Amino acid sequence: MEKKYTVLDLFCGCGGLSKGFEMAGYQILLGVDFNEPALRTYAHNHHGSRTLCGDLSASETFDAIDGILDGKRIDVIIGGPPCQGFSLTGTRQFDDERNKLYLAMIETVRRYKPQAFLIENVPGMATLYKGEVRNEIVRRFTEMGYNVSSQILCSADYGVPQIRKRLVFIGLLNSEESFQFPEPYLKPEEYVTCEQAISDLPSLEHTLGDDVSSYESGPLTEYQKLMRGACEILHNHKSIDHKQFVKDTIALVPDGGNYKDLPEGVGESRKFNMAWTRYASNKPSRTIDTGHRNNFHYKWNRCPTVRESARLQSFPDDFVFLGNKGQQDRQVGNAVPCLMAKAIGVQLHKYLKNEE
Template sequence: MSAAHKSEKKPTNSYSVVEICAGAGGQALGLEKAGFEHSLAVELDKFASQTLRDNRDWEVAEGDVANRSTWNPGAYEGVDLLAGGVPCPPFSIAGKQLGASDERDLFAWAIELTGVMKPRALMLENVRGLSTPRFGAYRQRILDRLAELGYVADWQLLHASDFGVAQLRPRFVLVALREDDASYFHWPVASPTGLTVGTVLHDLMASRGWVYADAWAEMANDIGPTLVGGSKKHGGADLGPTRAKRAWLELGVDGKGIANEVPERRARHPKNVPPKLTIEMVARLQGWADEDEWDFAGGKTAKYRQIGNAFPPPVAQAVGTSIKAAFDKTVEKRDLPELATASVHDPIYQILSSTDGAIAAEKILAILNGAVDLSGLERRIAHISRDFAVDIAVHPKGGVTYELGNFKGFTGQEDHHRHDYIAANRSRVS
């Protein structure tokens, strides 16, 4: 199908969306199906940018999303939805979890962008690592800042397998809305379909007449592990680290690479020679449907990375549908406190951030009333110190005081070192 024909697909009664770090369009496609129309998509990678252009006639700004020469956020003030999947490596359990100290971190910057663009709603997704205790203070700062900007925000861990995708793929999603809309927002309800890798891919595995396609589908009768897009710094197209490859092997899949073709008729039994997945198979496992007719630009490795790093369209559609329902007021209204039952992500950070000057460890422990002991407090301070400057003073007569300093992350500073890093490593930034 030609790109021109594809671009004719337009949602009706749609709301506008600007998407940052748009990737290959997984989130974009899902939001389109939910009723959002893109005013702009911003993406750094040249292949992903071309993918977006090839499939829709959206305006695409290619370049560093935080560079003013790439686009002008102020020109989109009042957009209905600001959405994106900012870089995952700063929070990934598979990485060093540097958080705010990672030059690629754009989460805090995206929150400040909300203050500039004043969207009706914000939707950001990231890896499960951001939901861990390590980033409690980081999350707390995000919620507090959004409240200052006039938004009610909440986080939810969503699994792609609960929304018709045959892989686990947990994603930590932040949604923030203005108070009037927030009282109508409900997180999408999980609706598992029972799809497995075998049921989703059987027809493709059998498309060249492979005699063992049925046997393979029986081996692959389970949800797949999370697809890993891989880093541009090293490696090619494969299904992830060693543990992921072992999990795929249990499903009869060789995860050491991506195949150019599906198995031929007389290919060996999958117990002896497990087949590799093709690009088409990976896209289907990530939630792209055949009727989407979505083309990916670049060679095999570039295509795989785009797909593997994507937000599954069905999950994006589910969240987008919930946001649109809140806009339209077509669902039950709730009291706002119910939307933020987990709003206190780090009580120690809250104490430090609300204290003018230094505070003694003993006082913090007293406020927490036994919820944590001194060693636990010290561990939490160590975590907080990775994302914030913390002045720790040990007094001669005994006792320790803590004083919270500046946030270490990038929030838009023109002189921040991340600009030099991105400029020097653009081709390697994932």
């Protein structure tokens, strides 16, 4: 049997990144995060991986990781330190504690000397403080013997029905060769659209607020077939019971439209850039957020369900989200799309060596 490279996932959340690496044939030994509901989801969906609930800015967490790994070799460390501090839309405080969390990546890489590491963050980080943050990351890991490459990737290029851009760093230990990021699998005109991604899921027109647990049709597209796999139960497909005025307002917005399409005097309470946006059925979705309720289904007069958002993030249908609705929305919105993570994992495989 082919060797499975071992992985440690830091800031693992519910495990989108881990899921993609698992799909690419890696064995995830441990996921670490301090958010308990996300870790419950992680544990439910990653059988064979351990979880640790710990604060990655505290040194005792690294000792706890040591204890769990118990001398096992780690081939790859992956992680998405929280990006709010780096975000172009959030605060730009360089001293923000959240910015320092990449030190957790440095500390674990120093301890375990994996063959490779991956750090994922928002694209804005590439140019933040005139590129200082990015340069500092490259400098620190280069000093530890890693050949570091970074690139902004777009998830839709790898079959995800969503335009989500992420800055990804890959470091290869003692390597002459730099990592070449995977070429796009699809051209923009071939991108998977919202309709292709979710049109088979029940409309919930008459079941708002109820749980719907069965599919009402077979898969209608290749993407839907892929996401369903052998799954027969429809999980996490429950709509918010919107107030009547929300339903009436969104009913006035056409497929792909937004607040600019509303008649004068309607929907005035939300008038910012993203307000009252309906996904466009014939395009990938915009970046899935953590549940701000500004985005609506391309056809039905409601926000997407957790399952619909999960589909747009390329989580397979048998990946079940636990916790309350708000927690589930955050888990989905925070995740790295599984198919993008898989594409990176598949490419990285080519650079790893079986050291046993």
